[in-house]
Amino acid sequence: MECSFSASPLSHFIHFIPQPEEIQQQIVRETFHLVLKRDDNICNFLEGGSLIGGSDYKLIYRHYATLYFVFCVDSSESELGILDLIQVFVETLDKCFENVCELDLIFHMDKVHYILQEVVMGGMVLETNMNEIVAQIEAQNRLEKSEGGLSAAPARAVSAVKNINLPEIPRNINIGDLNIKVPNLSQFV
Amino acid sequence: MVVPSLKLQDLIEEIRGAKTQAQEREVIQKECAHIRASFRDGDPLHRHRQLAKLLYVHMLGYPAHFGQMECLKLIASPRFTDKRVGYLGAMLLLDERQDAHLLITNSIKNDLSQGIQAVQGLALCTLSTMGSAEMCRDLATEVEKLLLQPSSYVRKKAVLTAVHMIRKVPELSNIFLPPCAQLLHERHHGILLGTITLITELCERSPAALKHFRKVVPQLVKILRTLVTTGYSTEHSISGVSDPFLQVRILRLLRILGRNHEESSETMNDLLAQVATNTDTSRNAGSAVLFETVLTIMDIRSAPGLRVLAVNILGRFLLNNDKNIRYVALTSLLRMVQSDHSAVQRHRPTVVECLREPDASLSRRALELSLALVNSSNVRAMTQELQSFLESCPPDLRADCASGILLAAERFAPTKRWHIDTILRVLTTAGIYVRDDAVANLTQLIGGAQELHAYSVRRLYSALAEDISQQPLVQVAAWCIGEYGDLLLEGSCEETEPLQVEEEEVLALLEKVLQSHMSQPATRGYALTALMKLSTRLRGDSNRIRQVVSIYGSCLDVELQQRAVEDNTLFQKYDHMRAAILEKMPLVERGRSQVDGEAKESKEAQLSETALVSTEPQASKLLDLLDLLDGTSGDAQPPPPLDPSPGGALVHLLNLPGAPPPPPSIPNLRVFEREGLQLHLSFVRPPGTPALLLIMVTATNTSGADVTHFICQAAVPKSFQLQLQAPSGDTLPAQGGLPVTQLLRILNPNKAPLRLKLRLTYNHFGQSVQEIFEVNNLPVETWQ
Numbered sequence: 010m011e012c013s014f015s016a017s018p019l020s021h022f023i024h025f026i027p028q029p030e031e032i033q034q035q036i037v038r039e040t041f042h043l044v045l046k047r048d049d050n051i052c053n054f055l056e057g058g059s060l061i062g063g064s065d066y067k068l069i070y071r072h073y074a075t076l077y078f079v080f081c082v083d084s085s086e087s088e089l090g091i092l093d094l095i096q097v098f099v100e101t102l103d104k105c106f107e108n109v110c111e112l113d114l115i116f117h118m119d120k121v122h123y124i125l126q127e128v129v130m131g132g133m134v135l136e137t138n139m140n141e142i143v144a145q146i147e148a149q150n151r152l153e154k155s156e157g158g159l160s161a162a163p164a165r166a167v168s169a170v171k172n173i174n175l176p177e178i179p180r181n182i183n184i185g186d187l188n189i190k191v192p193n194l195s196q197f198v
Numbered sequence: 199m200v201v202p203s204l205k206l207q208d209l210i211e212e213i214r215g216a217k218t219q220a221q222e223r224e225v226i227q228k229e230c231a232h233i234r235a236s237f238r239d240g241d242p243l244h245r246h247r248q249l250a251k252l253l254y255v256h257m258l259g260y261p262a263h264f265g266q267m268e269c270l271k272l273i274a275s276p277r278f279t280d281k282r283v284g285y286l287g288a289m290l291l292l293d294e295r296q297d298a299h300l301l302i303t304n305s306i307k308n309d310l311s312q313g314i315q316a317v318q319g320l321a322l323c324t325l326s327t328m329g330s331a332e333m334c335r336d337l338a339t340e341v342e343k344l345l346l347q348p349s350s351y352v353r354k355k356a357v358l359t360a361v362h363m364i365r366k367v368p369e370l371s372n373i374f375l376p377p378c379a380q381l382l383h384e385r386h387h388g389i390l391l392g393t394i395t396l397i398t399e400l401c402e403r404s405p406a407a408l409k410h411f412r413k414v415v416p417q418l419v420k421i422l423r424t425l426v427t428t429g430y431s432t433e434h435s436i437s438g439v440s441d442p443f444l445q446v447r448i449l450r451l452l453r454i455l456g457r458n459h460e461e462s463s464e465t466m467n468d469l470l471a472q473v474a475t476n477t478d479t480s481r482n483a484g485s486a487v488l489f490e491t492v493l494t495i496m497d498i499r500s501a502p503g504l505r506v507l508a509v510n511i512l513g514r515f516l517l518n519n520d521k522n523i524r525y526v527a528l529t530s531l532l533r534m535v536q537s538d539h540s541a542v543q544r545h546r547p548t549v550v551e552c553l554r555e556p557d558a559s560l561s562r563r564a565l566e567l568s569l570a571l572v573n574s575s576n577v578r579a580m581t582q583e584l585q586s587f588l589e590s591c592p593p594d595l596r597a598d599c600a601s602g603i604l605l606a607a608e609r610f611a612p613t614k615r616w617h618i619d620t621i622l623r624v625l626t627t628a629g630i631y632v633r634d635d636a637v638a639n640l641t642q643l644i645g646g647a648q649e650l651h652a653y654s655v656r657r658l659y660s661a662l663a664e665d666i667s668q669q670p671l672v673q674v675a676a677w678c679i680g681e682y683g684d685l686l687l688e689g690s691c692e693e694t695e696p697l698q699v700e701e702e703e704v705l706a707l708l709e710k711v712l713q714s715h716m717s718q719p720a721t722r723g724y725a726l727t728a729l730m731k732l733s734t735r736l737r738g739d740s741n742r743i744r745q746v747v748s749i750y751g752s753c754l755d756v757e758l759q760q761r762a763v764e765d766n767t768l769f770q771k772y773d774h775m776r777a778a779i780l781e782k783m784p785l786v787e788r789g790r791s792q793v794d795g796e797a798k799e800s801k802e803a804q805l806s807e808t809a810l811v812s813t814e815p816q817a818s819k820l821l822d823l824l825d826l827l828d829g830t831s832g833d834a835q836p837p838p839p840l841d842p843s844p845g846g847a848l849v850h851l852l853n854l855p856g857a858p859p860p861p862p863s864i865p866n867l868r869v870f871e872r873e874g875l876q877l878h879l880s881f882v883r884p885p886g887t888p889a890l891l892l893i894m895v896t897a898t899n900t901s902g903a904d905v906t907h908f909i910c911q912a913a914v915p916k917s918f919q920l921q922l923q924a925p926s927g928d929t930l931p932a933q934g935g936l937p938v939t940q941l942l943r944i945l946n947p948n949k950a951p952l953r954l955k956l957r958l959t960y961n962h963f964g965q966s967v968q969e970i971f972e973v974n975n976l977p978v979e980t981w982q
Contacts, residue, residue, distance in 0.1 A: 034259045051557035052521035087446045088526055089486035093436050094443070115214075116207050118257065119250055122286055130355065131326030131362040133395055136388045137443045138434050145351065149316050152278045 044070050044077050054088055071095045075111055086134075097137050098128050104143050123149065204229065206250045213258075226255050237268050246272055246283040253283075253290055266291050266298045273305045278316065281309070285320045294330035303333050310340045315349045322355040326362040334363040338370050345377045350386045357381065357392030361399050371400055375407060382417055387434055387441055390421070394447045401454050412455055415462045419469050422448045426473055437481035449473075449490040456498030463499040470495050471504055474511065482522070485515075489526055496534050509534075509541040516548045521557060528552060528563035535570045546571050550580070553587045561587075562595055569602040577610040581620055588627050597631040600624050604636060614647040618654055622671075626661055629668030637670045641677050645783065655682040659699065663707060667716045673724045676711060679704060680728025681782060683735040701736050705729070709746060719755050726750060726758060730765045734780045744769055864979045870971065874901025875930065875962060877910075879973065881980050891952070891980055893942040899930035901962070906930075908960040912942055915953050919945040952981040 043055055047070075055068040069091045070079040078095050082088075099109075105124055106113045114121055127142045129135055136142055204212070209229055216222035233248045249268050256262035265287060272284025292299040302324070309321040322344070325337060341363065344356035360374045374396065381393040397414075400407040425440050425448075434441035452470075456463040473491045478484045488511065495508040512534075515527040528549070535542045549571065552564035565587070572580045581603060588599045603624055611617035621640050624632065644654045655678045662675035679686060686699055711717055711725040730747065733740040747769065750762035768776050870877035875897065882892045899905050908928045914920045925940035946952065954973040959966070 048557075050521070052525045052559055054522065054525050054559050056559065056562065085450075087450075087486050087490055088529075089482055089489060089522065090443060090446050092522065093483050093486065097436070116210055118254060119206070119283065119286060123282065126323050130323050130358050133358050133361060134391065134443060135354065135358055137391070137436075137441070138387060141388065145316075145319075149278075149282070152314075152316055153282065156277050156279050 040068060040079055040081075043068065044079055053092060069095070071099075073099060076114070094128070094134060094137065097139060098125070101128065101139050101142050104139065105146055204232075204251070206247060206254065209251050210254060226258070226260055230255065230260070234264055237264065242271075242275070245275075246280045249283050249287050253287055256290060262291060266296060270298065270301050270305070273302055273309075278314075281317060281320055285324045288324050289327045293328045299328065299330060300332060303336050306333070307337060307340060310337065310344065315352050318344065318352050319355050322352070322359045326355075326359040329359075329362060329366065331366045334366045334370065338363060338367075338373055342373050342377070345374075345381070350384075350389055353381075353384075354386065354388035354392050357389060357396055361392070361396050364396075364399055364403070368403060371403060371407065375400055375410070378411075379414065382414060382421075387444055391444050391447060394418075394444070394451050398447070398451050398454060401451070408455065412459065412462050415452065415455055415465050418448055418452060418455075419465060422452075422473070423469055426469075426476060436483040438478060439481070439483040439487060442483040442487050445473075445487045446490045449487070449494050453494040453497045456494070458499070460499050466494075466498065467501050467504060470500065471507070474504075474507060485520075485523055485526075489515075489530065493530055493533070496530075496538065505538070505541075509538065509544075513545050513548070516545055516552075521555075521560060524552065525560055525563060528560065528567055532563065532567050532570065535567065542567075543571060543573075546576065546580075550583050553583060558592055558595075561591065565591075565595060565599055565602070569606065572606040572610060574610045574612075577606060577612065578616070581607065585620075585623055585627070588624065596628050597633075600628045600631045601633055604632065604639075608639070614643070615650055615653065618643060618647070618650060619657075622657060622661065625668060625671040625674070626665070629670050632670055637673050640674050644674075644678060645681075651682045652685040652688075654678055655686045659686055659704075659707075662711075666707075666711050666714055669718055669721050672711055672717065672721050676708065676721070676724040676728045679708065680724075680731040680735075683728075683732045687736070701738050702742075704732065704736075705742055708732070712746070712750075719757060722755070722758055723761060726761050726765070730768070731780045733769075734777050740769075864977055867973070867975065867977070869956065869973050870958070870969065872967070872969070873962060875899050875905055875960070877956070877958070881977070883979065889945050889947045889949075891944045891946060893944065893954075895940045895942060895956075896937050897930055897939075898934065898937045899932060900934050902932050903963050904929060904932050904935075906961045907966075908938055909958070910940055911957045913955040913957070914944060915950065917946075917948050917950050918952070921945075946981050949981060952976050 047055070049072065053070055055070070066081055066083050067088065068079055068081050069088060070077050071092065078099065080091050080095060082091055101124060102109045102114070102121065105120070106117070124142065124146055127136060127145055212225050212229075213222055216225055229251065233252055236244060236248050245268060249265055249272060252262050252265040252268075256265075269284045269287035269291060272280040273288065275281065275284070288299075288302055292302070306321045306325055309317050312318075322341070325333065325341075329337070341356050341359050344352055345360070347353055347356070360370075363370050364374060378393060378397050378400070381389060381396075384390055384393070397411055401411055422445060425445055428440055434444070436442050439445070452462075452466055456466055470491055474488065474495070477488050477491070479488050492508040492511050495504050500508075512527050512530055515523050516531075518524060518527075531542050531545065531549070546568075549564055549567050552560055553568060555561050555564065565584075568580065568584060584599060584603050584606075588596065588603065591599055604621060607617055607620045611620070618640070621636065621643070625636070625640075644650065647654075658671075658675040658678045661671060662679075666672055683704060686704065687701060708725050708729050712722055712729075717725070726747070729743050733743045744766075747762050747765045750758055751766050753759045753762060768779065772779075864881040864883070866878055866880045868876060868878050876899075878896045878898070880894045880896070882894075884890055884892065895910055897905075897908060897910070906929050908925075908930060910925065912920060912922060921943040923941040923943070925938055927936075927938050930936075930938055944952070954976065956969075956971060956973060958969045961967070
């Protein structure tokens, strides 16, 4: 079970143990308060609060500028190792977002989820090689782009129409008794 | 239609622009209404965007359950964009408790088998995050196929999904065990990491798997050695250590495989020594690997030289400046303190240093470790340290610290006086945090140490005079002053400073306790009884005491009122008995295990010793000496259907004369045996009633099948009266499970020879059995 969040009450919470909604929010708040209270020169490990699983679980966090990344782990993970994992995750975010900052994480929270899915899966460490992770994310982004994505479609449609070089259309087509008045389409071009 | 729907980014901006909670709620509710409308209209083009917004709103804590079905639709769509958001939604909104979650099983199945690795990856990720047991069962074969796929990306995800599946459905281990050996030959670190995790999970779950995987120890050693000795490679290295995550995992697995197994441990010794000496620990990654190595060394059957090395490394880490490293060092030492106690003792001074850390996590660990390190030789010094820690530690640690000190004092106290002093100090510093039985323990301790009565009462008096707010301290002090008030007034005691105390001062102090609003009702009870006792101990007249007692006769608190009224009566009508009743209490035994209803069922005829009547000197029971005057303390005992067998005499509180001698024992009898079902009879003749015979019938089952519907009936000659009490049960579990007992009461006023016929009906090995037989060889003592 892990979560990571920022200094404001906004938080990304990814959980691998089913918890009812209210408990989730409570856990987030409690964790938030616990971690905020910590000084900067003490260790990065916190015994979990009463809601988080009990004494087997620990909170391991790292503080980057205004952001706290908190991972909640059980005894099967190496504590120092998790510190390094957080570092890998943050560096990956940096590579994917190009000098990541707090706003990037807020406005692209879905992308953050996708990146995290490449690092940790089902509560276990999946991949720690940054290059692999970034390559995979980029491949997926390309896949998405090739399908168009919704925001791209109307823009492309408009530009496609703009690029139609409509030839000069005669205003009046006289075919015997049929009189076709051709409407003026120039305003749509 | 259509107001063009907001993009996710725009929604986020709007929400962030809201200045108050109420405004934010408004924005979100409006948007949710749009989203719901859009879902209803079933617009496929915008669906993924709507769901993305919904997920954001969900993250903020607002309800989003109406998006669950949309996740399903998005997952079923052929577009990758849709699937991505749909699966994310499934992971965040659906879990095993929602009924809808099973519906995505089919979609996942399809996605797992269609060749685009990004899609397969999504499906595997979702499955391993929220896959329930049913889903795992359905999809196990699909995942197994993916373990052999060419794409390493898919394979690594499939391996971790397998771990999740095994956790949910342990029987699936059979499917996932065979591929492991081959997967270990992979070069790809991600797959290796997953495989090691899988093997670890399999070994932790089944000893058979553990044995099976001991074969791969040499291969693991080889992999680790390659990692450690290859030079700097940018691919997987973190601050100069090549793939520390993989190293740590391998070390953990080696630990599990080598535990209690000489051969595997031998194979690992060299490698562990190599890792321990060659790892660069200037950065965190190296320390992580080194720690794991140390833990592994301590856990397996390693060479003694290696163990010494490991403990020394830990000692070095304890002195490190980095707080994280110290924390992990303390945790590791705590794990080792049972097995390598003397080695850890060497680091005691450093551990005690860590107690003084301002960091709460560190001091908590240091506290646990310090408490584990207390032994008879260092108890004085350690208690000193722990006491000063108690004075300054954060409140959440106080209770643990206080009970730890008291426990250590109890186990290792060099002298009684030191023990009393220690408890006293704890009570003064952290009185409200101690456990409830601390008061009882202290009173019992003081009561037992006759030579220290004077000393204790003086110290307690001074402590009480200073501060009457700490309830446990006040209770003990009141009790003590009541019991030993005469020693208090009597002049000097060599061990404390001379303290001149007047009677009036003592009475005033107790009255102050009685009247103070800080005193709890129990404390008041103690104080009132102490005052009463003082009426016999003090030489002056007891008018003042009588006054106080009569005032409390109309107190609102029922307990106090009752005591006061009884005390009053004692003054008025029974004044001649007052001195005898209020005598000093004899030494109370520590309360051992109490015999209550449940304990009897499991021990029945085998009770070797009846426990003492509840001897915890709780104020309400013990100090109500008046109750005992009424004679039988029998109401305090639960009526035993079985009297004590030889050896266990009941000890009454005041050793009332006339306690019955233990009855002579009658030998037990085995009366029936068939296919593992045995019936025993044990007999007791309670001494007070010569005509009564109590028979305890015990049925035991040592066969391989349960005995059910067991009924035992008895018949006796006409001159006897038989009473069958309800049996303890009617099922005898197989293989020596809990026996069934039943009590028979037989009255034999004519002392006629006893004859007993038993009828048993039960089901055993699928057959119903009925047995009727007469009990032969009944001992003569049963009826004479």
